[in-house]
Amino acid sequence: MLSVLTRKRFLGAAASLLLLGAGAQAQIKLRYAHVGVDGAPQTLYATEIAKLVKERTQGRVEIQVFANSQLGGVGEMVDGIKSGAIAMGHHDFASLGKILPATAVFNTPFVYRDAEHSLRATDSRTSEALAAINKELVEKGGMRIVGSFFQGTRHLTSKEKVLSPADMKGKKYRGVPVKLWSSMLTGMGAVATPVEVSELATALATGLVVGQENPLPNIFNLKLFEVQKFVMLTGHMQSVLSTFVNEKVWQGIPAADRKIIEDTMFEVGQKTLQWDKDTFDKYRKDLEAKGMTFIEAKDGLDLEAFRKAVLAQIAKDFPEWTGYIAQIQAVK
Numbered sequence: 307m308l309s310v311l312t313r314k315r316f317l318g319a320a321a322s323l324l325l326l327g328a329g330a331q332a333q334i335k336l337r338y339a340h341v342g343v344d345g346a347p348q349t350l351y352a353t354e355i356a357k358l359v360k361e362r363t364q365g366r367v368e369i370q371v372f373a374n375s376q377l378g379g380v381g382e383m384v385d386g387i388k389s390g391a392i393a394m395g396h397h398d399f400a401s402l403g404k405i406l407p408a409t410a411v412f413n414t415p416f417v418y419r420d421a422e423h424s425l426r427a428t429d430s431r432t433s434e435a436l437a438a439i440n441k442e443l444v445e446k447g448g449m450r451i452v453g454s455f456f457q458g459t460r461h462l463t464s465k466e467k468v469l470s471p472a473d474m475k476g477k478k479y480r481g482v483p484v485k486l487w488s489s490m491l492t493g494m495g496a497v498a499t500p501v502e503v504s505e506l507a508t509a510l511a512t513g514l515v516v517g518q519e520n521p522l523p524n525i526f527n528l529k530l531f532e533v534q535k536f537v538m539l540t541g542h543m544q545s546v547l548s549t550f551v552n553e554k555v556w557q558g559i560p561a562a563d564r565k566i567i568e569d570t571m572f573e574v575g576q577k578t579l580q581w582d583k584d585t586f587d588k589y590r591k592d593l594e595a596k597g598m599t600f601i602e603a604k605d606g607l608d609l610e611a612f613r614k615a616v617l618a619q620i621a622k623d624f625p626e627w628t629g630y631i632a633q634i635q636a637v638k
Contacts, residue, residue, distance in 0.1 A: 334367045334559055336393035336551075339377040339386065341503050346527045347581050348396065348547060349373050351455050351574055355549075358570045363563050369394075379502040380483065387552050388447050394551040396455075399428075400484040402550065405447035409439055410486040411630040412454075415543045415616050418634070421456050421579050424546040427637040428454035431568060435633040444553050452556070453549035453571030455578040458521025458586070460545050462494075462538040463530060465516050467601060469538075470608040471495035471615045480506060480518035485623075490542070491519075493619030494612060507533055521545050521582075522589035531596035538601045540612055 338356065342348035356369035377383060377392055380401050386392035388405065400410035411417075412435075418424040430436055430452050440450045468474055474495040481487030483500035491498035496517075501509045503524075509515050510533040517534065524530075525537065549571055556564065590600065601607050620627075 333365065334563070336367065336369045336555065337372060337377070338369050339372045339383045339392045339395040340397065341373075341375045341380060341383070343374050343527050347457055347521075347523050347578055347585070348455070350581070351578055352396065354574045354577070355453075355567075355570060358574065359567055362566050362570060367559065367563050367567065375502075375504045379504060387449055387550060390448075390552045390554060392552070393555045394452075394549065396453075396547050396549040398482055398484070399451075399546070399548045400482065400486040402443065402447070402449075402451075402548070403484050403486065405449070406439065406442050407485070408627065408630060409443065409451075409548075410484060411435070411439075411624070411627045412546065412548070412634070413486055413543065414620060414624075414627065414631060414634075415490055416613055417631055418544045418546070421459070421544055421546075421582065423637065424544040425454055425456060425572075425575055425579065427634045428546055428548070429572060430454070431572070433637070435630045439630075443550075448553045449550050450553055450556060451548045451550045452568055453575060454546050455549070455571070455575035456582055457545040457547050457578070458523055458582050459541045460519050460521055460543040461525075462519045462540050462542070463517055463525055463534040463598075464536050464538070465510075465534060467536050467538075467599075468517070469601070469606045470611045474517075477517070478515045480509060480515040486620075489619050489623040490616055493616035494542075495615070503528070506530070510534060519543075522593065523585060525598075526589050526592055526596075531593055531598050534598065536599050536601055537593060538607055539603075540607070540609065542612060542616060 338352055340348060340352055352371045356371050360368050377386060380397050383395050384401055387395055399412035402409040412428055427433060428436060436451060444450050462468060471494050477496055478499045479491050479496035480501040481491045481498045488498035499515050506518060507528060603609055
């Protein structure tokens with residue numbers, strides 16, 4: 307039987323963690339929030355996690371997924387997980403920057419060698435840099451990162467053809483509403499304009515912003531082909547997303563089931579690498595069929611100009627990340 311003290315501890319996060327019964331037969335229900343739309347890789351990831359965790363814990367842990375910003379935008383989701391009103395969720399590492407700015411280092415443009423490297427360097431079970439970040443996240447925000455997965459390589463889109471940072475100078479481009487994206491877009495020459503993903507299509511249609519950046523699946527699933535003409539294959543960022551959980555909720559789960567959840571997240575994270583490979587060509591063809599034009603290096607896209615400009619801006623804005631970046635790049 308659970309003690310009164312234990313029951314009170316769990317009731318503190320009752321909106322996200324519900325215990326029924328006792329001992330090994332206890333059922334834990336976790337509310338999992340994210341902003342991904344139906345059909346997006348991140349939605350498939352969360353759904354697969356929920357399915358496998360329920361099976362592998364024999365029903366002891368049930369994850370209830372709330373997609374498409376049902377529980378609020380990115381900021382509301384992070385606040386909800388910090389408070390315990392939501393158990394867990396996922397988004398870019400940089401979305402936790404409001405709690406611990408250094409978390410955004412895992413979204414640094416050009417920091418990973420390839421997609422596979424991005425997941426090895428963000429494995430919560432082995433990453434030296436992430437272990438240090440998690441320690442501070444627990445202390446300052448009452449949450450921790452327990453998984454990561456690959457959403458794709460991020461590329462620019464615009465109503466106009468873009469070949470270099472000079473073509474973006476002084477123009478408004480949408481960025482994820484966190485400091486790193488503003489820094490990156492500033493390096494690209496643009497005026498960084500935060501817009502929630504749920505409002506992105508409207509912002510592009512009304513001219514609030516002239517362009518944005520996202521992986522191809524997001525560009526397609528958000529129907530940005532209706533309001534954008536060009537896709538520039540800048541590949542400026544490996545889009546690896548973090549899965550994070552309220553610390554009190556996490557510690558309330560038996561250790562054996564926590565291990566099942568972490569191992570399952572890593573396994574499904576590896577699947578997302580293949581999902582990206584399988585879908586890139588498909589999404590490119592689908593977007594071209596919808597009228598979008600792809601711009602590559604062979605078309606005059608100056609990738610080195612983007613690389614130099616963005617890295618210079620990041621070094622200027624985040625000099626304290628030097629050590630973390632070295633640890634990330636050292637991962638084999």
